[in-house]
Every structure is written in structure tokens, then in C-alpha cells.
Amino acid sequence: xxxxxxxxxxxxLAAFVAVWHLLTSSGSGAPSAIDPEYARLAGQSAGAGxxxxxxxPGAVAQRAYELLANAFDRSNPNNLGIAWHLMYSMGRVxxxxxxxxxxxxxxxxxxxLVPPLYQILNPFIQVLRPISPLAWMPLALYTxxxxxxxxxxxxxICALWPMLISTAAGAGSVRHEWLNVSRVFGLGTFEHxxxxxxxxxxxxxxxxxxxSIGIAWFVIVAAEMVGAQSGIGYFIWNEWNNLQIASMIxxxxxxxxxxLGLDIGxxxxxxxxxxxx
Amino acid sequence: MTRxxxxxxxxxxxxxxxxxxxxxxxxxxxxxDVERNEFVCLIGHSGCGKSTLLNLIAxxxxxxxxxxxxxxxxxxxxxxxxxxxxxxxxxxxxxxxxENVHLxxxxxxxxxxxxxxxxxKTKQALxxxxxxxxxxxxxxxxxxxxxxRVGIARAFATEPRVLLLDEPFxxxxxxxxxxxxxxxxxxxxxxxxxxxxxxHDIDExxxxxxxxxxxxxxxxxxxxEVVQIALPRPRDRIELAENPEYxxxxxxxxxxxYRKQRIEQP
Numbered sequence: 367x368x369x370x371x372x373x374x375x376x377x378x379l380a381a382f383v384a385v386w387h388l389l390t391s392s393g394s395g396a397p398s399a400i401d402p403e404y405a406r407l408a409g410q411s412a413g414a415g416x417x418x419x420x421x422x423p424g425a426v427a428q429r430a431y432e433l434l435a436n437a438f439d440r441s442n443p444n445n446l447g448i449a450w451h452l453m454y455s456m457g458r459v460x461x462x463x464x465x466x467x468x469x470x471x472x473x474x475x476x477x478x479l480v481p482p483l484y485q486i487l488n489p490f491i492q493v494l495r496p497i498s499p500l501a502w503m504p505l506a507l508y509t510x511x512x513x514x515x516x517x518x519x520x521x522x523i524c525a526l527w528p529m530l531i532s533t534a535a536g537a538g539s540v541r542h543e544w545l546n547v548s549r550v551f552g553l554g555t556f557e558h559x560x561x562x563x564x565x566x567x568x569x570x571x572x573x574x575x576x577x578s579i580g581i582a583w584f585v586i587v588a589a590e591m592v593g594a595q596s597g598i599g600y601f602i603w604n605e606w607n608n609l610q611i612a613s614m615i616x617x618x619x620x621x622x623x624x625x626l627g628l629d630i631g632x633x634x635x636x637x638x639x640x641x642x643x
Numbered sequence: 644m645t646r647x648x649x650x651x652x653x654x655x656x657x658x659x660x661x662x663x664x665x666x667x668x669x670x671x672x673x674x675x676d677v678e679r680n681e682f683v684c685l686i687g688h689s690g691c692g693k694s695t696l697l698n699l700i701a702x703x704x705x706x707x708x709x710x711x712x713x714x715x716x717x718x719x720x721x722x723x724x725x726x727x728x729x730x731x732x733x734x735x736x737x738x739x740x741x742e743n744v745h746l747x748x749x750x751x752x753x754x755x756x757x758x759x760x761x762x763x764k765t766k767q768a769l770x771x772x773x774x775x776x777x778x779x780x781x782x783x784x785x786x787x788x789x790x791x792r793v794g795i796a797r798a799f800a801t802e803p804r805v806l807l808l809d810e811p812f813x814x815x816x817x818x819x820x821x822x823x824x825x826x827x828x829x830x831x832x833x834x835x836x837x838x839x840x841x842x843h844d845i846d847e848x849x850x851x852x853x854x855x856x857x858x859x860x861x862x863x864x865x866x867x868e869v870v871q872i873a874l875p876r877p878r879d880r881i882e883l884a885e886n887p888e889y890x891x892x893x894x895x896x897x898x899x900x901y902r903k904q905r906i907e908q909p
Contacts, residue, residue, distance in 0.1 A: 460849065488865055538904035549721040551747040561746065565737040641737035642783040 383444025385421050390422040409496040421612040428614035459582045462521025470526050499524035499585045503592050514592040525578040536570025537563055556601045571638030579632055583625045648676025650805055655697055669695050671863040682838045684848040687858030693841045697809050701727050714798035723751045726803035730810040732790040734782040741778040744768050744797045751809055753802040768800035788819035808840035845896045857899045
């Protein structure tokens with residue numbers, strides 16, 4: 367059955383590409399739909415006709431090939447290879463994310479183990495949590511005066527809450543029978559925390575970490591569009607300014623693939639670290 | 644004051660607060676003694692408070708009134724001298740069978756014994772329940788009956804003064820349950836332990852106990868009747884099936900549970 371579902375997925379992809387091809391190839395000869403005024407403003411590429419419309423799958427594949435062939439090119443600092451942009455983005459995500467893990471996991475643990483602490487901090491968490499990470503951007507730029515530090519801060523602040531909340535939930539909801547085991551056999555606080563509560567909350571911590579990495583990867587694109595000179599978000603925005611629609615589509619697909627890779631990686635780590643029943 | 648037993652329960656009541664005020668009196672004014680090396684069963688319908696009583700002896704809860712003493716020392720909290728076998732086996736799934744047993748052993752003997760001795764003690768406990776071959780298996784890799792054996796090994800490996808069993812075979816199928824009951828009889832004979840066990844299985848109670856305390860239905864559950872089981876040991880379940888005395892005990896328990904303490908069907 368899994369093999370058949372794969373086959374069906376591939377067929378669906380093929381059908382999608384076929385429809386895409388039909389829709390775009392018929393329009394290839396049509397005059398540009400771009401407002402000439404805008405085309406003048408956006409630069410010469412916008413007025414070039416067919417390139418301004420949604421490109422055909424073939425054109426996107428062609429562009430993907432060009433981009434990937436030069437992915438690691440750094441000869442021209444104004445035109446970095448796409449792999450470098452992805453790495454800049456991942457580097458920022460990783461830094462912000464690791465900082466968030468360092469803060470969220472021990473803090474969530476403390477909140478889960480000491481319910482009164484949770485009750486005291488909960489109003490703040492509830493107010494801070496729904497704030498769009500981008501709302502922090504101007505304040506971050508003003509405070510740090512550095513776009514890279516600001517993006518890392520944005521990643522930190524958006525990755526923090528899911529991990530904090532689910533770690534607290536995990537540490538606070540250890541199964542009653544396991545707590546009883548700990549009490550009956552008289553485990554000390556240190557043993558209780560390290561041998562019972564921590565392993566019991568690993569699945570919840572890992573769930574929080576997976577949610578967080580997804581959000582972080584979401585947010586990095588937007589954050590780089592606003593305030594960065596590198597990274598995949600900057601790349602998309604830059605290509606948009608050059609009206610390189612095909613490049614944008616390639617980048618969008620790459621963002622999806624990297625996001626998927628991050629999720630699979632964390633889910634794999636989560637399975638390795640979590641207990642099985 | 645009456646003569647003190649090895650484990651002594653004196654006028655114990657337990658009330659639980661109810662949401663929205665008031666309280667639920669689960670058990671009321673229960674007193675009994677358990678002698679050293681005695682095997683006592685608490686039997687009753689589900690919800691009669693027998694597990695509550697066992698948790699009180701374990702020290703997982705403290706009674707609202709009355710008190711419980713073990714070797715003349717008042718019970719103020721849980722401790723490995725009253726090790727418990729839980730109904731749901733309660734093994735820690737992130738530890739191997741060995742580590743699960745070792746956790747308790749290290750806690751109790753960690754100061755007195757060397758690492759190698761702790762290791763041996765753990766291994767011996769698992770060998771006694773015939774799990775010497777599964778030391779490094781995780782709980783998810785073994786059957787329900789084997790898990791409960793690990794639970795039993797973990798409890799007696801700490802050499803408790805009282806072994807508490809909370810419906811330990813309740814979640815097992817009939818054949819596995821019979822095998823484990825026989826094993827428990829053998830272990831208890833080997834280590835000469837004092838045991839308090841909660842069950843709702845009449846045959847299990849007669850097969851294992853020296854004395855059966857029958858509890859009335861809650862709320863305000865009390866001990867309704869006490870039966871001394873004078874059947875000779877070792878007991879064999881097949882021979883018991885034809886034993887006339889066994890039939891008398893069985894009838895008495897049935898009468899108590901299904902006539903005197905009948906649960907009204909809605």
C-alpha cells in the first residue's frame with residue numbers, strides 16, 4: 367500500500383506539472399500583462415514580456431539547474447549562490463533556535479515542576495506568545511542596530527514559546543504511576559528529576575522542538591525580507607525586485623524541502639530519544 | 644490497647660474532598676493487624692476503597708484520622724520498606740528490566756553494598772522470577788506477564804518489611820495469572836515476606852492468603868468479615884479444586900460479596 371500511495375503522489379505531481387505547463391505555454395506569446403509604468407520602475411527585466419508572466423515548468427527547471435549549478439558560487443559578493451543564502455538562513459535559524467532551546471527547556475522544566483511558578487509567569491507567557499515575531503523586528507533593529515542579530519532574536523523569540531509550554535506541560539504531567547514508583551522507592555530530588563521526570567517528558571519536549579523549528583523556518587523568510595542582506599528570504603525579495611519569477615519559484619520549492627528536512631531530522635532524533643511503550 | 648501486630652492499622656478513616664465543597668468518606672474506622680510473615684488479602688467490590696487502604700499503608704496518602712504503624716513506627720510517607728507492586732506494572736519504559744529493578748536496589752542498599760553486589764542483587768531478583776534471560780530488554784519488548792514479573796522482582800529486591808500488591812494480576816489473562824500466582828507463592832515462601840494484597844478474585848485470595856479481610860461497599864467502607872484460611876501449604880490449585888474445605892471458604896466469600904454486599908444493578 368505505501369508503494370501505491372507513492373505512485374499516486376507522483377501521478378498527482380505529474381498532473382499538476384502538466385496543467386501548469388498547459389496554462390503557461392499557451393500564454394507565452396501573449397503580450398506582457400505588466401503595467402508599462404511598473405515595468406519602467408522595476409527595471410528592464412519587467413518589460414521583457416514572456417519572462418514577466420508565470421514561467422512554464424520547463425523555464426523553472428532550467429532556472430533551477432542554473433541556480434543549483436552555481437549554488438556554491440561566491441565569486442560575486444552581490445550575487446551569491448543559492449546554497450550560501452540557504453546556509454545563511456539556516457545558520458540564523460540554528461543560532462536563534464539553540465538559544466531558545468537553552469532558555470526554554472530548563473525554564474519549562476522549572477515551570478512544570480513548580481506549579482506556583484507557572485501560575486505567576488503564565489500571564490506574561492500568554493501575552494507574549496501570540497505576538498507576531500515580525501512585530502518585534504523594528505524594535506529589535508532599533509535595539510541591536512544589526513540586522514543579523516535582529517533576525518536571530520526574532521527566531522529566538524518565536525521558537526521559545528512552543529518549547530517552553532510543551533516542556534512545562536511534559537514535566538508537569540508525568541504519569542501518576544511513575545511518580546508513585548519514585549515515591550515508593552524513595553528517590554531523592556536529583557534522581558527523581560533526572561531518572562523519572564526528564565525521560566518521561568522527552569516526547570513532549572521533542573514535540574515542542576518540532577513545532578518550534580517549523581515556526582522558526584517560517585519566520586526566517588519574512589524576517590530576512592525585512593532586514594537582511596543575505597539569506598533565502600532576502601534572495602526571494604531580491605529576485606522579486608528583479609522580476610525573476612522562475613528564481614522565486616525555485617527558492618519557494620527549496621524552502622519547502624529544507625523545512626521538510628528539518629522536520630524529518632528532528633522527528634528522527636525525537637524517536638531515538640523518546641521511550642517506547 | 645490491644646496487642647500490636649507487625650503492621651497495625653488503627654481506626655483509619657480516609658475522606659477525599661469533593662469539588663464544590665464537602666467530602667467523600669471512602670473508608671471509615673478500619674482497624675486490623677497483620678502478623679510477621681502473614682499473607683493477608685483485602686477483597687471487595689471495585690470502588691470499595693481497598694486500594695485506598697493499600698495506598699495508606701504504602702504512605703502514598705495520609706489518613707484523615709487514625710494511624711498506621713509498621714514495627715511500632717508510625718507511617719508518615721512512602722518508603723521502600725513497604726514496596727509496592729502496582730496493578731499497571733508501572734515499569735519505567737525508558738529503562739531496561741535490569742535498570743528498573745536496579746533503581747530500587749540502589750536506593751535501598753546503595754550505601755551498604757558495592758557496585759558489583761548491587762548488580763548481583765538485581766540480577767538475582769530477576770532470576771527468581773525467571774527473567775534472567777531478559778535483563779537487558781525494555782518493557783515494550785516483553786509480554787504483559789513478564790512486565791508484571793519485573794514489577795514483582797523490583798518490589799521484593801529491596802527486601803521490604805511489607806510487600807504491598809495492588810491487584811497485580813488484574814490486567815492479565817487467566818492462564819498467565821495462574822502461572823504468576825504460583826510463582827508468587829513460591830517467592831513468598833522463599834523470602835518469607837509479610838504481604839498485603841488487594842484483589843477482587845475469590846480463588847486468588849483463597850489460594851494465596853492466610854487471612855482474608857472482606858470489605859463492605861463504599862462509601863464508608865469497613866471490614867465486614869474476616870476469614871482465616873486454614874488450608875495447608877504448599878497449596879496446589881488442582882488439588883484445591885476437589886478440597887471440600889476450599890468449597891466452604893469459597894461459598895463464604897461468594898455469600899459475602901454477592902448476597903450481603905450485592906451491588907444493585909441500575
